[in-house]
Amino acid sequence: MNVVVCVKQIPDPNSPGKLDPQTKRLVREGVDLVVDPGDEHAVEAGVQLIEKHGGEVTLISMGPPKAADVFRKPLAMGAHRGVLITDPALENADALSTARAIAAAIKDRSYDLVICGTESTDGSSGAVPAQLAEILGLPLLSFAKKLEVSDGKAVIDRQTDEGYDVVEAPLPAVVTVTGGINEARYPALRGIMQAKNKEVKQVSVKDLGLDGKVGKAALTQEVVDVVPAEARKAGEVVEDKGEGGKRIADFLQQLKVI
Amino acid sequence: MIPIWVYAETAEGAPKPITLELLTKARALGEPVAIALGPGARQAADALGKYGASRVYVHEDPAFRDIVATPAVDLLAKLIEKDRPTLVLFGMTYEGRDVAARLSARLGAALIANATDVVEKDGSFAAVSPVFGGSLLVTTVARAKPPLLAMLRPKAITAEPATQPASPKVEVLTDPVDTDKPAARVLRREQQKAEGPRLEDAPVIVSGGRGLGAPENFKMLDELAAEIGGAVGASRAVVDAGWKPYAFQIGQTGKTVKPTVYIAVGISGAMQHTVGMKGAKTIIAINKDPEAPIFKLADLGVVGDVHKVVPQLIQEVRSRKRK
Numbered sequence: 194m195n196v197v198v199c200v201k202q203i204p205d206p207n208s209p210g211k212l213d214p215q216t217k218r219l220v221r222e223g224v225d226l227v228v229d230p231g232d233e234h235a236v237e238a239g240v241q242l243i244e245k246h247g248g249e250v251t252l253i254s255m256g257p258p259k260a261a262d263v264f265r266k267p268l269a270m271g272a273h274r275g276v277l278i279t280d281p282a283l284e285n286a287d288a289l290s291t292a293r294a295i296a297a298a299i300k301d302r303s304y305d306l307v308i309c310g311t312e313s314t315d316g317s318s319g320a321v322p323a324q325l326a327e328i329l330g331l332p333l334l335s336f337a338k339k340l341e342v343s344d345g346k347a348v349i350d351r352q353t354d355e356g357y358d359v360v361e362a363p364l365p366a367v368v369t370v371t372g373g374i375n376e377a378r379y380p381a382l383r384g385i386m387q388a389k390n391k392e393v394k395q396v397s398v399k400d401l402g403l404d405g406k407v408g409k410a411a412l413t414q415e416v417v418d419v420v421p422a423e424a425r426k427a428g429e430v431v432e433d434k435g436e437g438g439k440r441i442a443d444f445l446q447q448l449k450v451i
Numbered sequence: 452m453i454p455i456w457v458y459a460e461t462a463e464g465a466p467k468p469i470t471l472e473l474l475t476k477a478r479a480l481g482e483p484v485a486i487a488l489g490p491g492a493r494q495a496a497d498a499l500g501k502y503g504a505s506r507v508y509v510h511e512d513p514a515f516r517d518i519v520a521t522p523a524v525d526l527l528a529k530l531i532e533k534d535r536p537t538l539v540l541f542g543m544t545y546e547g548r549d550v551a552a553r554l555s556a557r558l559g560a561a562l563i564a565n566a567t568d569v570v571e572k573d574g575s576f577a578a579v580s581p582v583f584g585g586s587l588l589v590t591t592v593a594r595a596k597p598p599l600l601a602m603l604r605p606k607a608i609t610a611e612p613a614t615q616p617a618s619p620k621v622e623v624l625t626d627p628v629d630t631d632k633p634a635a636r637v638l639r640r641e642q643q644k645a646e647g648p649r650l651e652d653a654p655v656i657v658s659g660g661r662g663l664g665a666p667e668n669f670k671m672l673d674e675l676a677a678e679i680g681g682a683v684g685a686s687r688a689v690v691d692a693g694w695k696p697y698a699f700q701i702g703q704t705g706k707t708v709k710p711t712v713y714i715a716v717g718i719s720g721a722m723q724h725t726v727g728m729k730g731a732k733t734i735i736a737i738n739k740d741p742e743a744p745i746f747k748l749a750d751l752g753v754v755g756d757v758h759k760v761v762p763q764l765i766q767e768v769r770s771r772k773r774k
């Protein structure tokens with residue numbers, strides 16, 4: 194079976210982000226860029242599937258030219274090739290343009306599953322995978338904390354507020370995975386060496402036949418204002434000198450919790 | 452008044468809490484119109500009216516319950532084409548997210564995720580969403596043709612019944628539902644029963660972080676929660692470590708809670724955690740590090756060791772309750 198995994202490059206979530214006050218976009222200069230940790234679980238899920246069923250994993254990413262680095266780790270984990278959608282026209286693209294571009298890069302390939310993270314760590318709209326499924330006309334299996342494929346079908350445990358639902362869809366389908374689905378592997382040295390020879394291709398908006406249909410030309414929404422949120426005020430901080438638990442109990446009593 | 456549509460999630464004939472929150476917001480912006488789908492939708496109409504829905508579209512086909520998102524998207528797209536609303540509100544929930552995102556691609560419409568508010572702006576609507584752990588608020592407007600689809604975070608709005616509850620005009624739809632096309636079908640539902648109140652509804656939450664030291668120390672928090680009628684929550688660090696299931700996680704990628712009292716035990720207070728709990732009325736924190744950021748939002752902070760403070764607290768609560 195063939196699997197497509199969508200991976201996004203993001204500023205390292207462990208270093209604090211900044212918004213450019215002028216453009217109101219994330220500042221990308223001078224910060225380390227990494228594979229979205231959520232997408233590493235998608236890569237792991239894809240690699241596990243082909244280890245079991247055979248086939249290949251193709252990575253797709255949309256981003257600036259240097260986002261080609263995003264493929265390094267997933268290729269070392271066992272993916273076969275990377276396709277980077279990169280074009281000045283896609284600068285500041287919104288979720289729907291991103292989904293359109295990724296869909297166009299996928300649609301003529303032979304694939305059984307498209308796997309994405311549930312939401313990107315930096316943008317966190319979580320919209321791209323469902324939009325992608327709609328554009329490709331495929332079922333979406335979302336919030337998967339378990340994924341199995343057999344007999345031309347995919348079955349997931351779909352996270353819910355109360356527990357989970359077991360949900361099934363025929364292939365091909367789009368799946369989004371939660372962090373709980375697996376533990377992403379550390380690439381072995383052999384994988385890292387092999388990754389160096391794997392194919393990474395770049396495609397443009399024109400290659401995809403999307404001239405004038407994505408990016409600025411098709412903006413659905415725009416940020417018009419950014420303001421600091423109101424901060425909460427600190428109260429009293431006391432050191433525990435053997436009375437800390439009592440002090441909290443007093444407070445709870447005052448609040449009529451007890 | 453301008454109609455504001457609400458995608459009304461229901462369960463067993465009653466609106467889910469998020470639906471009442473959305474109606475409360477819709478009422479402030481215009482005249483709420485609810486779309487309730489699946490078995491029991493009709494029964495929910497009265498309750499929707501109490502929160503201000505003046506019109507309710509219902510369709511009771513079981514497909515809306517058994518097939519994820521696509522039947523709802525098909526119907527919504529058709530209704531929107533006919534009535535042309537300018538704003539449709541969804542909950543930022545498992546169900547709302549799938550439906551709204553798919554619908555945005557179908558319609559080419561603007562979709563704003565993670566909103567905590569929707570406001571009028573220049574004769575139209577804009578959504579406000581927190582970024583960077585809630586330290587900044589961004590306002591986003593639609594550039595695509597209407598409707599604007601906005602997903603509101605649970606608990607962002609406090610649900611309040613309308614002062615003049617209406618008897619809503621109920622429109623029962625019978626449009627055929629396409630159940631043949633490839634779709635995500637629910638085979639079975641597993642409910643993991645938790646003891647005590649649901650995290651989202653609990654008046655008091657006792658939440659544990661990595662400072663507890665080991666998974667078995669959560670027992671202290673279970674005990675404390677049981678004594679004060681609260682629920683137990685957790686930071687992502689302990690969920691990632693496998694000490695607690697994901698359903699306990701509070702924060703940016705977990706649940707948003709707004710209890711009367713939130714007790715943070717051994718939690719540092721990272722932005723991604725506090726965004727999910729800083730709406731609590733009162734915050735109490737126990738942490739051994741006087742510099743821990745959680746103390747910046749706590750109404751009462753105790754600098755101390757959880758293994759000393761919590762057992763004493765449990766003992767104190769027990770003896771005071773007995774009096």
Ligand SMILES: Cc1cc2nc3c(=O)[nH]c(=O)nc-3n(C[C@H](O)[C@H](O)[C@H](O)COP(=O)(O)OP(=O)(O)OC[C@H]3O[C@@H](n4cnc5c(N)ncnc54)[C@H](O)[C@@H]3O)c2cc1C
Nearest residue numbers: 660661662686687688702703704705717719723724739757
């Ligand atoms: C994209 C993204 C999304 C995230 N989403 C979430 C989310 O939804 N929810 C969330 O919680 N986090 C989230 N995080 C993680 C977040 O940044 C923090 O890493 C996490 O909240 C830390 O958890 P913690 O406070 O339990 O652990 P730590 O940061 O390790 O803090 C432990 C605290 O315990 C104290 N302590 C240690 N021993 C004791 C003791 N004996 N007695 C008293 N105190 C003690 C320490 O002083 C310390 O302050 C997210 C991160 C990213 C990048």
Ligand SMILES: Nc1ncnc2c1ncn2[C@@H]1O[C@H](COP(=O)(O)O)[C@@H](O)[C@H]1O
Nearest residue numbers: 199200255309310312313318319320321
């Ligand atoms: N620029 C991108 N390139 C590749 N995949 C993406 C991109 N943006 C989003 N995705 C995929 O969609 C998922 C959800 O992202 P989002 O909708 O942006 O929150 C991510 O985890 C990725 O799998």
